[in-house]
Amino acid sequence: MMARPLSSSPQKPRPTIQDVAKEAGVSTGTVSRVLNNRAGVKAQTRARVQAAIIHLNYQPDLAARELSFRQPTRIGLSIAAGSRRLTPFFTLFLEYLMGELQAEGFRFEEVQSDSQGLPTELTDGMVLFGAHDDDPRIHYLQEHNIPFVLVGHGEGIRWVVPDDYDGGRQAVEHLLRLGHRDIVHLSGLMNNQAFQDRYQGHLAALNNAGIKPHPELLLDGDFSSLGGYRAVRKALEDGLNFSAVFAASDEMAIGAIAALEDLGLRVPLDISVVGFDDLPEIGETLTTIRQDIEQITAVAVDLLKEGLSGKPIRHETVPVQLIVRGTTAKRR
Amino acid sequence: MMARPLSSSPQKPRPTIQDVAKEAGVSTGTVSRVLNNRAGVKAQTRARVQAAIIHLNYQPDLAARELSFRQPTRIGLSIAAGSRRLTPFFTLFLEYLMGELQAEGFRFEEVQSDSQGLPTELTDGMVLFGAHDDDPRIHYLQEHNIPFVLVGHGEGIRWVVPDDYDGGRQAVEHLLRLGHRDIVHLSGLMNNQAFQDRYQGHLAALNNAGIKPHPELLLDGDFSSLGGYRAVRKALEDGLNFSAVFAASDEMAIGAIAALEDLGLRVPLDISVVGFDDLPEIGETLTTIRQDIEQITAVAVDLLKEGLSGKPIRHETVPVQLIVRGTTAKRR
DNA sequence: CACCTTTTTGTAAGCGGTTACAAAACTTGA
DNA sequence: TCAAGTTTTGTAACCGCTTACAAAAAGGTG
Structure with missing residues (x-):
């Protein structure tokens, strides 16, 4: 030795x-x-x-x-200040985006999250996450003629979103088919477009079925499992009457189920629960709305490539899909 | 127009x-x-x-x-199957690691998380996350002579960890100085080295102060805010006697505080709470143990560079730091 | 089989940097 | 003032790959 x-x-x-x-x-x-x-x-x-x-x-x-190829290759990701990025959704988004860009031969330059949010390094293209319509970053990129794609809605720019509205509709239509009428909507303070859309979809489904929405069925679950738990637990303790919960995220759905079970209710026997996202490790046992994050990033990269080659501006909505698993059942 | x-x-x-x-x-x-x-x-x-x-x-x-430089540049990240990667900690780790590698001129090749966990593409070096000591990936890399660094403990390999043991000790010593004696330890099922070390640090602090640990003060918070909430709430309802909580993650600490407040206790007047991590967006108001994730990634990259240039194997423990904020106070 | 087309292959000039080496420009000291 | 030494700058080869163009090979035709 x-x-x-x-x-x-x-x-x-x-x-x-x-x-x-x-x-x-x-x-x-x-x-x-x-x-x-x-x-x-x-x-x-x-x-x-x-x-x-x-x-x-x-x-x-x-x-x-x-x-040799001498094509533009530096792509940056810019995250709006204040957007909740320490979430499972964002982590998956980041991983898939990296993978897609890599597969296309791009170089994923940096995750920027400073308060300004303006690119400090020059990049050939940008992915914007969680930006508002009149975000200063958008003006900056337009002025400097740097192609970019927004994950979210925008006016006259390239963007991609999942079909949140349709997801909300599908979730509630599923519950309506099972006979439920009093459906809690568990979300957060509605400062976020995606969550607003999911709620609008919920309302549309009710409306199509001729059911009037009940304002006290809209609960603030703070976008987290803990928030979902506390909101549902409080609602139960306050004697709110409902037979189903549509949580606008899997995490809130997990919290809702825990609260229901802690108070002696069985899911789905007594109460049905639908989530949103279909996150691995988290929502795997839920009836939920599947967002195809991989596809969202793939579309984002496609749009970016179009921008890089000067093609016309276009946007895309990625479909979502109801996945029925073990947390919903016929109303008793 | x-x-x-x-x-x-x-x-x-x-x-x-x-x-x-x-x-x-x-x-x-x-x-x-x-x-x-x-x-x-x-x-x-x-x-x-x-x-x-x-x-x-x-x-x-x-x-x-x-x-021109013709140096090895492809670095892969491999995540052990089953390790909880959809966490704030991991997201921050990923972002910092990307940044560090980028700054050093490396190319961050791919996030691998398939069940096998073996590299499918050839890389010049690897960062391993959440691997065990006898992980097949380690053997594979050693056989193929690919330098790697493990985030965690290992034998005869390059590794880096935060000083979890010392963090646990510091947290509890802080509480002891404030006069607390009955300190809940909020963690998860101890299948994770880091969480074990934090608990060992807790025990060491008690031991140094001549205090005998009480087994029922060890609570399973499931590593999540919801788990922390439920564990602490149940403990209170069961009449467990304690004046402080040391949660082994900021998320569990947040849950603990919510439970305490829901049951009418004030933090820190009635009960003190210490977290672990100092995560942005989450633990910013907590008294907590700060892990310098950026430094951890920087050390990981340093070790990797040493591996790439054939330097001797070495490991490093990154210090952690007690940050006193508003959730701890003298025992009443 | 000679000739023309089409397909397949080889050659060499880049892509945008780095760097060994040579050349030029300064210093210095006798 | 000039030779020798030192510092600064320029030149050109090279990194590993792509691709325009030219050359060679194969295929068709009368």
């Missing part, structure tokens, strides 16, 4: 396109064409090159590739 | 080092030296170049730079 501590060997030079070319007995140009799936390579040659690639365990150098 | 929708101009070529050189009347080599703060440039020349850089709003092309 040596006294010296273990240390890994410092360098192991990666194979380059040259090595692959030599191994396959072709030129670098041909290898490059194979790598990029370009037409005009004989099938036989292509196979030989691919074999060499696998044999050498070749991975193209991203920097060199990026340099 | 044109009917055609607005569209931004597709391209605006960035200035290159050549442009800067011409503008400043020097060669590209000199500009490069200025950019990288190399010695051997006359102060006057340096100033002229810097002026040109600012004037042209020049930003070096990262791809070109990376290609």
Whole structure:
């Protein structure tokens, strides 16, 4: 045994396109064409090159590739001051966005969350999270002619949102089909467009069924599991009459269920609960409205690419989907 | 008004080092030296170049730079299956880690969270989050000679952790100084090293003060605000006797405070509460133990760089700090 | 089979930086 | 004032890949 501590060997030079070319007995140009799936390579040659690639365990150098392609590649993410970003939703959004940008060969430059929110580094494009319509960042980006996409609603800009309104409608229609009439809406103070839309969808479903909404069924769950718990518990203790809860987030739904069970009610036997988001680790047992966060980020990246290539401005609404699981049942 | 929708101009070529050189009347080599703060440039020349850089709003092309430096640059993050990653802590960790890696010129390759957890793409280095000592990923990385750093404890590998033990000790010593003797420890099922260490620190502080720990003061708060709320509320309703709560996370502390206040107790007049983490948006009013997440990520990146250059294996413990705010007071 | 087209492959010039080396410009001391 | 030494600057090769263009090979046709 040596006294010296273990240390890994410092360098192991990666194979380059040259090595692959030599191994396959072709030129670098041909290898490059194979790598990029370009037409005009004989099938036989292509196979030989691919074999060499696998044999050498070749991975193209991203920097060199990026340099050759010379396309804009720096994308920034800017988060509005005050938007709740320490949430499961945002974490997933961030992860998927990173993945999408990476897959498209972009460089995800920085998460900016300073109070100003204005880009400090120059980027080729921006994703805006949680911005208002007259956000100073929007003006800044427009002035500097930097393409961007807003996750949220906007006027005359590129944006993408999940269909919150439709989600609210679907959730409540599901409960109505099960015979429920007195449906609590558990949300937060309505300063957020998404939560407002979910509530509007809720109201629309009631309206379509000819049911008048009851104002005291709108509860403030503070967007958190704790808030959901306290709101529902208080409502029960105050004797509020309802047979179902539509929580505008999975977290609030979890809290609602805990409160119901703590007070001896069974879900879904006595009370049905619907959530919103379908978050992994959290809402996996809930009847809920699924937001496809991956798709939202994919659309965001698409829109951004359109902006980068000067295409016309466009926006998109990503559909949501009711997932029926074990927390809803026929009204007793 | 044109009917055609607005569209931004597709391209605006960035200035290159050549442009800067011409503008400043020097060669590209000199500009490069200025950019990288190399010695051997006359102060006057340096100033002229810097002026040109600012004037042209020049930003070096990262791809070109990376290609020239030819250093390993792809860093992956791997998250153990089953570790709770949709938490504020993890989100902040991710953001800081991205920032650090970026600042050091690395490329943050991917967030892996598949059940296997093994790297699917080749990376030059890895950050492991929430791995156990005999994690298959560790063996894999060692076999393939890929440098990595674990956020957590390990044997014979590079790792970094915050000083959880010391944090627990500091929190409880603070409460002891205020005269508290019956201190609830609010945590989760102890499957997590960090939470175990915090509890061990708690016990050590008691022990140093000659106080015997009381087993029923250890409460399961499920690592969440809701769990903290329910645990503390139940304890109060069961008549548990205590004058202070040490919650092993800010979220549980928030829950604990809500429960206390719902049952008519005042914080800190009647009961003192200490949290752990000092999370923005969440723990900002708490007396808490501050974890410097930014520093943790910075150390992780340092260790990784050492691994990349073949330096000996080393680990580091990042200190934590008691922040006294408004939720603790002398025992009445 | 000679000739023309089409397909496949090779060659070499970039992409935008860094840096080893050489050249030029200053210092210094006798 | 000039040679030798030192500092500053310029030149050009190179990093690994893409791609326009040219060359070679293959395929068709009368």
